[in-house]
Amino acid sequence: MVRAALRNVFAHKARLLMTALAVTLGVAFVAGTLVFAGSITGAYAESSKKSFDHLDVRIRPVVGFGELGSGRLLGQETLDRARALPGVSAATGTASGFAALAGRDGALVGEGWQTQGANYPEAGGARYPLTDGRPPRSEREIAIDHRTAERTGYRVGDTVRLSVSGPVIEQRVSGVFTTDDGNVAAGGTLVLFDTATAQRLFAAPGRYNQIDLRAAPGTSPEALRRRAEAVLPNGTEAVTAAGLAAEQADVNAGGVRMLGQVLLACAGIALFVAAFLIVNTFTMLVAQRTRELALLRAVGASRRQVTLAVLAEAATVGLIASAAGLAIGIGAGAGVRGIVYTMDSTLPDGPLVVGAATVVAALAIGVGVTVFAAWLPARHAARIPPVAAMSSVHAPATTRGLVVRNAIGAALAASGFVLVVAATTMVDGKGWLGLGAVLLLTGVFVLTPLLSRPVIAAAGPVLRRFGVPGTLAGQNALRDPRRTAATASALTTGLTLITGLTVIGASAYRTTDALATANLRADYVVSMVGAGPLAADTERKLRGLDAVVASSPRREVQASVEGTNQTVVGLKASDVDELLDLGFIEGTFTAGETAIVDAPTATAKGWRLGDRIEVTWPDGVSAHLTITGLYDSSFDDGVKTDISTMDRHLDRVADTTVFVKTEGGASEATKRILREALGDSPAIRVQDRRDLVDDITGTVGIILNILYGMLAIAVVIAVLGVVNTLAMSVHERAREIGLLRAVGLDRSAVKRMIRLESIVISLFGGLLGVGLGVFFGWAVGELVTVLGISTWTLVLPWGRLALTLAAAALVGVVAALWPARRAAKLDVLEAIHAE
Missing domain, CATH: 2.40.70 (Cathepsin D, subunit A; domain 1)
Known part of the structure; x- marks a missing residue:
């Protein structure tokens, strides 16, 4: 049975190609994301560790909202008490804060909140080794980090413009230093002043924002932290260097980590869409191999063996596709990382990280999704009775089976709908909204064969305008509702998300504008x-x-x-x-x-x-x-x-x-x-108000465009699903197409028939996707209103919704190109004699 399964894979490799490609794309998405995020995060973590090599414990204000935290400052008396603690070899006070450096073009250098200023410590040579010049010694002098010097072209002796929480001041560059500070590595700048100037600018005369302690040999950082707690003023805390490094790495890599989570979510959606393609492919393969599978049962194969044989085929396809996806993903992750480094040289250096977890996750996800999606077709194959070998036609689904399916789908859809509507009235309704959305989508997917009949039948008058090819296209789309449903559902998933994001984005723009107008009276x-x-x-x-x-x-x-x-x-x-x-x-x-x-x-x-x-x-x-x-x-x-x-x-x-x-x-x-x-x-x-609205909506627009780009992979896989379904359908209907050609249907009419069938299926999936997307967009808006944004206004961008449906039709046209061409090139006599 294993040998038979492997032979079947290679015997049907052309028909399994699209399935393998879909799995490959999904796994490559996952692997590339894990490699990219892991490499950048690892580099930040190593860079952050170096940032705190000079200390073991830091005394600082309690961290809270905003840069100042509790706003507490540390006086000389606290520094003296900390220096006298047992196990302290050195104690250094630091006055630091926001310092914005302007480039030669007058624009801000660095990444906003990462542009920092501080005092040059007494032992600054060890902490900030100078590559040129000398430390700052007066209130008009500063030293800048070497990365900033390279980016701006500033040298020792240059006069620079600087802003420290207020008006611009002009300073002379007295020195350039090197640093492993993680904030600098993340794209920011570090400007150092003499201690008195830094205290005046960032704290208060004679006071510090933080105190760094170095442990004496034999004293652990944790032990020193506990001793430091004895001298802490109210509103301050002691943190070890390891804790500080973890915090900084977490902040610096936060954007990468968030991007990675979004990418993984989109990869999951892509694999979910691929599952529909896999189900369709193996369902059609089982249907086309009815005689073969029945003969296996007739010569002694058990149901379990037939099931395992089909699953073995799926596992083989999944393993090959996952291995290819893993290789492509690693290459893509390395390529994106290289591009990012080229575009932003401020990122910390680090090796390409391909962990064992990445390899295992990619292979397990690819094989797991393929095998899971093939389980229903495998179960169906095992139920083929041996007597079916006599006619090579297996009995269609029973009326009872369809009733049970429709009842289950209706129950899931109804419960999901009720849960989504109920969640829009709850303050803590996000989780319930997500659960309801999953149930509703699942119910709609189960009901799609039932929904396809009236929707596609409604397109009959339009199809009949295309003559015989149009009529045949409508009949072909309705011939196997389950196949049509599975093909359309893949496209429905992607368009539901795209439509939902479009509605939310348009509503957010209108709401932001209304919020600024309603609540902000300031100019x-x-x-x-x-x-x-x-x-x-x-x-x-x-x-x-x-x-x-x-x-x-x-x-x-x-x-x-x-x-x-x-x-x-x-x-x-x-x-x-x-x-x-x-x-x-x-x-x-x-x-x-x-x-x-x-x-x-x-x-x-x-x-x-x-x-x-x-x-x-x-x-x-x-x-x-x-x-x-x-x-x-x-x-x-x-x-x-x-x-x-x-x-x-x-x-x-x-x-x-x-x-x-x-x-x-x-x-x-x-x-x-x-x-x-x-x-x-x-x-x-x-x-002004318009600037605020544009600032917020511009950010929302960027996020939406990124998500659209990421979801495009799901749409591409949906296109592959339509292509694969049509191509296998052409193979299955070779005799029928040959007879149509024999009675006068020319090649152009055959192409038109396949194209119209593809467009009908794609538009059906598009209509479902747009409808569900609008509903979910409304639900999110209602939940936002409950959470406190009372000015939220639902906006339906009709132009973009129409464009989405037009895109669904275009998907149908593109997906039908190869199957239509293949159908038109069938030899009439060979097709008539086809089994």
């Missing part, structure tokens, strides 16, 4: 590139301009609210009504020891207007704030207080954004005035 929002902190005097400088009529900073700090750590936001209560529409339900925003809370949080906590909530600030001081207002959370949720209440508990005041309202509204002239007031810094963004 401008000022922020740092990469969400870095703005200087404390940014709002003061803007408020002093004649054109500005109202302004407020937005400050964030990690605090304990009623025993729960969370972000507390500070705004200027006197101006906030002119700048933001928070949608107050009760009360208002007032200055003093007060707070406002979004309604969902207040409901969940049981808070009411007039209640007093305890807040413990980063300096350890506790205060009771009176709730004076409850507001809608569609713009920005959480606990908010007046900045005057917050600032007295902060070592360093910094803003995430500044809202500005100007006389006469937004204009290019006013925007230019605001920029000039802030020193025309390349690191500061001054955006």
Whole structure:
């Protein structure tokens, strides 16, 4: 039986080619993703380890939202106590923060939040070896890293423009140093100042953002960390070098990891689509080999042996295709990695990583999907009775079997539909929505043979306009509804996702525009590139301009609210009504020891207007704030207080954004005035409402285009499925086609018949995909509304939906090219005598 299975594989290699190609593409997608992501992530991990070779433990502010975390600073007394701890061989204070360096063209160098500044330590020669020049010694001097020097062309003695959370300053380059810092390797920049200047810019005179400890021989980093906890001020923490390296590697590789997850999800979709092709292929092979399989049963083969024989064929095809896919995937992963390195030389160097897990996963997925998809056809083959060998025609599916199938499909589709609709009303409905979507899709796929009859029959009047070829095409598409359904379902999967993304993208654009219009009353929002902190005097400088009529900073700090750590936001209560529409339900925003809370949080906590909530600030001081207002959370949720209440508990005041309202509204002239007031810094963004909308929707558009490109592989596999089904159908109907030719149907008519059949099947799959995609797009929008975006508006982009259906028809035309040509070239006499 094994030999027979292997012979069948090679005997039908042409008919199995498309199946093997589909599996190869899916496995290559998986393997290439794993190789690329593993190589880049590994390089980041190694680079991050080098970033912290100079320390064993770091004392720093508690990490929270934003760059400053708790905002706590460390004084000289903490440094002295840390230096005196048992097991400490060295202790160094570091003052660091956001520092944006402008290139020769005036544009920002680096990747926004990765553009860092710090002090050149006393033992800087070991940590930052100089390749040229000397360390900075005055407030007008800086040293820059060698990667930045190479990118910008800056040399010792050059004057550069620099922005540290505010206006531009000009500094002279005194030296160029080398560093293994992972942030620099990730594409950022590192600028070093003398210690006094760095403290003034990033912390406060005589104070540091962090303290690095080196363990003496015989003291482990973990033991030193525990000892350091004894000298920690409130709002700070001690972390080992290993923990810091893991954090940095995780952040730097986060984008690659997320991309890898998306790629793997798309690869899974591609393999799912390939499963339909595999099922179709083996179903048709079994049908075409009815006599052969029945004869095997007649000479003594058991049902189990026949099943295993078909599965062995599938496993052989899967193994060959997976091996080819693995090889292609490794090559693709290496190629993409090389292209990325060429485009971005800032990535850390590292070897190509092809782990055993990648090899095993690729082969297991490819073989597993192929064997699993072939199981139903194999089971069907085993049930062929020996007597079928006498007529070589196996009995069609029974009415009872079709009723059971349709009942199961209806139950799955109905339960999935109900679950999706119910999930749109739940705050925690994401998981239920996903489960409902899977059930609904599965139910529709099971029901597709039933759905295909009325839908394709409705196309009859149009097909009849093409004469006999059109009529025959409709009949052929309805001849085997299961085959038509399996072929169309592959295309349905890809178009469902594409349509859903299209609806969500169009709705997100409209919603973002509405949100900015409804909630933002300010004319401008000022922020740092990469969400870095703005200087404390940014709002003061803007408020002093004649054109500005109202302004407020937005400050964030990690605090304990009623025993729960969370972000507390500070705004200027006197101006906030002119700048933001928070949608107050009760009360208002007032200055003093007060707070406002979004309604969902207040409901969940049981808070009411007039209640007093305890807040413990980063300096350890506790205060009771009176709730004076409850507001809608569609713009920005959480606990908010007046900045005057917050600032007295902060070592360093910094803003995430500044809202500005100007006389006469937004204009290019006013925007230019605001920029000039802030020193025309390349690191500061001054955006009006349209800029904000374009910024967000532009990002959404980029993400959607990437996903469209990734999902294209699923559509390509669906095309292969249509090609394979039509090609095998032509082989199966060779006698019929020969008879049609004999009674007068010419070659062009035969081609037209195959093309129309392909278009009908593709359009059927396209209609299902567009319908399901619109429904899922609506469901996601409803869920977003429940989660707090009350301005979400469903938008149906009719033009793009029509384009999707046109693309489905084009798929049918392209897929039919080879089968139609093959059918037209059949020899009439040989076809008539074909078995």
